[in-house]
Amino acid sequence: MTNRNRRTFLKDIAACGAFASLARAASVDWKKQIGLEVYTVRDLFAKDPEGTLAKVAEIGYKEIEPTSYANLDPKQFRAVLDRYGLSAPSTHAGATDGPDLEKQLEGFQVMGIRYTEIRGGGGGRAPAAAAARAGGGRSPETEESVKRSAQQINQHGRIAKKFGMKMLIHNHTQEFEWLEGGKLRPYDVLLAETDPALVAMQLDIGWASVAGQNILQMFQKNPGRYELWHVKDATGIKSADPKLTPNQRREGSKLVPVGQGEVDYKAIFAKADVAGLKHFCIEQDNAAEGGDAMAAAKASYQGLWKQLG
Incomplete structure (x- = not known):
């Protein structure tokens, strides 16, 4: 064995060891952590926050991801969670940037939140989130603009770290549109430019699948980066x-309860350790369109159990 080959061999062995440690650390007992993105039942929550969370817990959900706090202060919101045996490890009702950012993060600590985003200014949501969904195949972003967003998210992550938190980056479909030149997508740049110690990718598996991405290949290419998932199902993918x-693929898809679409969650959850999964929540954006959003939340809960149980 040449010196070069020996160095390569030792490097590969070290990488395998680090990967094995990562996989062991990321193990998740999905049955005890199944979560719901409250956006699924947003209209019900707006009318009756506590009653809605009581029904969510009755279905069997253990975690939630809020999109608002129903005008409750952090202690009040935490009390409601505790009353129904719920926790909120992540939030989509993120902090706003400004002089009181740290005070907001202190409030998140009280609620038990460990992953957040910054509303406005690209400090959490992936770039191009407001782009036209049926665009012509090019992202309105540039590589440099996405890099700037990544730097901003890292900066917010450094602040959040002082409170035991990470920033999260959530995707839709537009983050997988090609940037000018056709070699990179916004999502590629975000993965490359954000610091894993400060920023977690919240992979919306449903939208990524609709966008034509191979989820298992994403895990293999960037193991350990996908600490958070949105578990979402759709038809029109295949x-x-x-x-x-x-x-354009998004326009031809339809969101449905988990288990009634085309996403193979049994195969995906089998690679949760590779992904680095810590928390996940079910979401169906259009649940209310069926007339009963809570029934849709229950159907998704049962659908995931059917696939994984």
Whole structure:
């Protein structure tokens, strides 16, 4: 064995050891952590926050991801969670940037939140989140603009770290549109430019699948980066014309309760350790369109159990 080959061999062995440690550390007991993104039942929550969370807990959910705090202060919100045996490890009702950012993060600590985003200014949501969904195949972002967003998210992550938190980055479909030149997508740049010690990727598996991404390959390419998942199902994934852009594919898809679509969650959860999964929540953006959002939340809960149980 040459010196070069020996160095390569030792490097590979070290990488395997580090990967094995990562996998062991990321183990998740999904049955004890199944969560719901409150956006699924947002209209019910707006009318009756505590009653809605009581019903969510009755279904069997253990965690939630809030999109608002129903005008409750952190101690009041935490009391409601505790009353129904719920926790909120992540939030989509993120902090706002400014002089009182740290005070807001202190409030999140009280609620038990460990992953957040910054509302406005690209401090948490992935770039291009407001882009036209049926665009012409190019992201309105540039590589440099996405890098700037990544730097801003890292900076917020350094602040959040002081409170035991990380920033999260959530995707839709537009983050998988090609940037000018056709070699990189916004999501590629975000993965490369954000610090894993400060920033966690919250992979919306449903939208990524609709966008034509291979979820298992994403895990293999960037192991350990996907600490948070949105568990979402859809139809129209397999039949989509491969020539369509991610945003165009979204227009041809339909969100449905978990287990009633085309996403293979049994295979995906089998690789949770590779992904680095810590927490996940079920979400169906259009649940209310069926007339009973809580029934849709229950159907998704049962659908995931059917796939994984």
